[in-house]
Amino acid sequence: MTADNASHYLRFDGVKKSYDQKSLVVKDFNLDIAKGEFLTLLGPSGSGKTTVLMMMAGFESVTSGDILLDGHPVTRTAPYKRNIGMVFQNYALFPHMSIAENLAYPLKVRKMAKAEITERVYKYLKLIELDQFGGRTPAQLSGGQRQRVALARALIFKPSLVLMDEPLGALDKKLREQMQLEITRLHKKLGFTVIYVTHDQSEALTMSDRIAVFEDGVVQQCASPEELYEQPANSFVADFIGENNLLPGTVIETVKGIAKVKMLTGDEITARCADCGEGNSECVVSVRPEKVFIVPGDHHYENKITVKFTNCLYVGDFIRYFFELPDGTEVVAKFLNDHVAPKLSEGDKASLYIRTKDCFAFKVK
Amino acid sequence: MKQEFPGYYTFWHKLGAYSLKFSAWLVLFFLIMPILVILPLSFNVEPYFTFTPGMVRLDPDAYSLRWYEAIVENDNWMLAIKNSFIVGIFATILATFFGTLAAVGLSSQYMPYKRLIMALLLSPMIVPLIIVAAGMFFFYTKFNLAGTYTGLIIAHAALGIPFVIITVTATLSGFDRSLYFAGLSMGSSPLKTFRDVVVPLIRPGVISGAMFAFVTSFDEVVLVLFLAGPGQRTIPRQMFSGLREQINPTILAVASLLILISILFLLTLEYLRRRSERLRGLEHIN
Numbered sequence: 201m202t203a204d205n206a207s208h209y210l211r212f213d214g215v216k217k218s219y220d221q222k223s224l225v226v227k228d229f230n231l232d233i234a235k236g237e238f239l240t241l242l243g244p245s246g247s248g249k250t251t252v253l254m255m256m257a258g259f260e261s262v263t264s265g266d267i268l269l270d271g272h273p274v275t276r277t278a279p280y281k282r283n284i285g286m287v288f289q290n291y292a293l294f295p296h297m298s299i300a301e302n303l304a305y306p307l308k309v310r311k312m313a314k315a316e317i318t319e320r321v322y323k324y325l326k327l328i329e330l331d332q333f334g335g336r337t338p339a340q341l342s343g344g345q346r347q348r349v350a351l352a353r354a355l356i357f358k359p360s361l362v363l364m365d366e367p368l369g370a371l372d373k374k375l376r377e378q379m380q381l382e383i384t385r386l387h388k389k390l391g392f393t394v395i396y397v398t399h400d401q402s403e404a405l406t407m408s409d410r411i412a413v414f415e416d417g418v419v420q421q422c423a424s425p426e427e428l429y430e431q432p433a434n435s436f437v438a439d440f441i442g443e444n445n446l447l448p449g450t451v452i453e454t455v456k457g458i459a460k461v462k463m464l465t466g467d468e469i470t471a472r473c474a475d476c477g478e479g480n481s482e483c484v485v486s487v488r489p490e491k492v493f494i495v496p497g498d499h500h501y502e503n504k505i506t507v508k509f510t511n512c513l514y515v516g517d518f519i520r521y522f523f524e525l526p527d528g529t530e531v532v533a534k535f536l537n538d539h540v541a542p543k544l545s546e547g548d549k550a551s552l553y554i555r556t557k558d559c560f561a562f563k564v565k
Numbered sequence: 566m567k568q569e570f571p572g573y574y575t576f577w578h579k580l581g582a583y584s585l586k587f588s589a590w591l592v593l594f595f596l597i598m599p600i601l602v603i604l605p606l607s608f609n610v611e612p613y614f615t616f617t618p619g620m621v622r623l624d625p626d627a628y629s630l631r632w633y634e635a636i637v638e639n640d641n642w643m644l645a646i647k648n649s650f651i652v653g654i655f656a657t658i659l660a661t662f663f664g665t666l667a668a669v670g671l672s673s674q675y676m677p678y679k680r681l682i683m684a685l686l687l688s689p690m691i692v693p694l695i696i697v698a699a700g701m702f703f704f705y706t707k708f709n710l711a712g713t714y715t716g717l718i719i720a721h722a723a724l725g726i727p728f729v730i731i732t733v734t735a736t737l738s739g740f741d742r743s744l745y746f747a748g749l750s751m752g753s754s755p756l757k758t759f760r761d762v763v764v765p766l767i768r769p770g771v772i773s774g775a776m777f778a779f780v781t782s783f784d785e786v787v788l789v790l791f792l793a794g795p796g797q798r799t800i801p802r803q804m805f806s807g808l809r810e811q812i813n814p815t816i817l818a819v820a821s822l823l824i825l826i827s828i829l830f831l832l833t834l835e836y837l838r839r840r841s842e843r844l845r846g847l848e849h850i851n
Binding site: 259309 | 755
């Protein structure tokens with residue numbers, strides 16, 4: 201851990217949460233967040249990620265552990281004194297106030313001078329490109345516009361931290377992508393610190409500086425989107441982020457981080473050992489469909505497996521091929537839809553080539 | 566108005582449909598007629614409770630405002646009207662304040678024994694009034710509250726609270742808690758958030774609850790019979806004794822005024838209901 205204060209602007213230290221004094225919803229949550237960082241808590245529903253956010257905001261109590269913001273514990277500060285902006289999934293705009301009044305509310309609470317409020321509200325309305333809409337009520341705006349207002353309202357009082365709880369969950373796909381760009385743009389421009397909660401991995405991958413994958417109350421891996429995708433720490437992350445083939449087998453030996461794995465078919469392949477252990481233990485080898493090749497190119501491929509073609513799905517820019525190992529395990533491969541895309545018919549034997557660096561061996565949970 | 570029946574309707578279906586319609590009108594007639602009949606009778610020039618031949622002929626001389634004048638001239642009636650408003654207004658204020666607080670507390674997820682408390686608070690509405698009145702009479706006498714305005718106001722407030730709780734709880738059930746959280750996150754204290762965010766949004770429920778509480782107090786007679794001294798006679802109490810002692814159409818004039826007030830309240834309620842539905846509609850969009 202680095203010593204400078206900026207890298208752990210916000211620190212979760214052994215935070216636990218239990219609702220019923222029996223089972224823990226959040227088990228030993230540790231995380232450091234740097235100032236200005238965009239951190240995403242990604243996990244399936246029920247994984248405890250929203251609970252973490254609620255504890256940060258102060259709407260849920262912390263069972264044990266500490267949350268330190270800029271070196272000070274926030275757990276003893278009332279929610280309304282924490283200076284944390286929050287964006288809710290259902291926008292939570294005040295329906296009885298106009299857009300401008302909604303934006304002015306946090307400033308009014310802070311007893312800012314009237315002229316200054318007007319000026320700041322106008323500035324933020326302009327920032328979200330809704331400067332003509334100040335006089336309207338939330339009901340007169342579309343979903344995307346409302347979420348922009350909610351965003352501006354959470355930012356306008358310059359909070360020390362902004363929390364976003366699945367803010368784009370209620371929008372349709374196209375609008376969601378627009379809003380992702382909008383949030384990223386505002387984050388770059390204003391440089392605020394964000395904790396963003398979502399279950400949508402593509403959203404997490406495109407927006408975040410770092411992603412903490414959350415499951416079963418524990419952070420499984422916290423890393424940059426690229427690292428998370430390219431080097432998953434365990435089988436949950438590998439399976440949860442993107443698409444993966446999971447091939448069961450047994451570790452024979454692990455030398456210098458490379459595991460020799462005997463598959464159920466009897467073939468041996470080599471894979472990078474993530475958390476697979478030394479030897480003679482059950483494991484799964486994960487490999488992404490786009491890292492499986494059928495026509496060997498210039499690279500050197502360490503692994504070759506023999507499969508039977510079963511089916512293919514025409515997606516458009518690429519084609520998804522389904523193969524079957526002799527023991528029945530399905531292997532999916534994704535090939536670009538170009539002139540070398542193989543033409544296969546059902547039952548054809550084929551050889552698949554995979555590099556060792558694209559295979560990861562995980563211990564079976 | 567010609568009614569169109571589906572093609573598969575037999576004679577008996579049609580007969581059923583018509584008799585349903587007929588009985589509905591009949592019920593309405595018996596409910597409304599006694600009320601409507603009072604209005605013209607209160608303008609009777611004679612001290613009778615029946616239509617005189619002059620009234621039937623619509624002779625202007627058969628009608629007069631003398632019974633309305635009699636209300637104004639009679640000190641008892643004027644005192645009763647004053648008392649009704651004093652008791653009604655203060656009881657409404659108390660009932661609205663405490664009823665709203667109770668509803669807010671009962672809607673909280675952390676409130677223990679919700680059902681029990683709710684049942685207790687609603688009990689004045691369910692327990693026969695005469696029992697409530699007798700209980701209150703003995704209880705209030707101990708505190709020297711029987712025969713005072715304070716006692717009557719508290720008693721009427723207790724009767725009004727269930728109405729406020731019911732209407733406010735109904736409004737709160739559609740209330741989005743994240744609005745409250747949003748207020749807190751923006752730095753507004755719980756009390757200020759309640760005032761700025763929660764109150765404006767549950768206001769329709771609070772106002773209709775207040776209306777019900779007022780009307781309840783305004784036409785309540787049993788508690789008044791038990792608890793009020795001669796100085797606290799309200800309109801219903803005065804009508805009650807008027808019916809026994811000096812029977813004349815003054816009572817009809819008062820009744821007509823009460824009907825007018827009730828209609829005004831109903832219209833207000835309807836207006837508020839529509840307004841709150843608009844707010845609800847907005848929540849759906851959200």
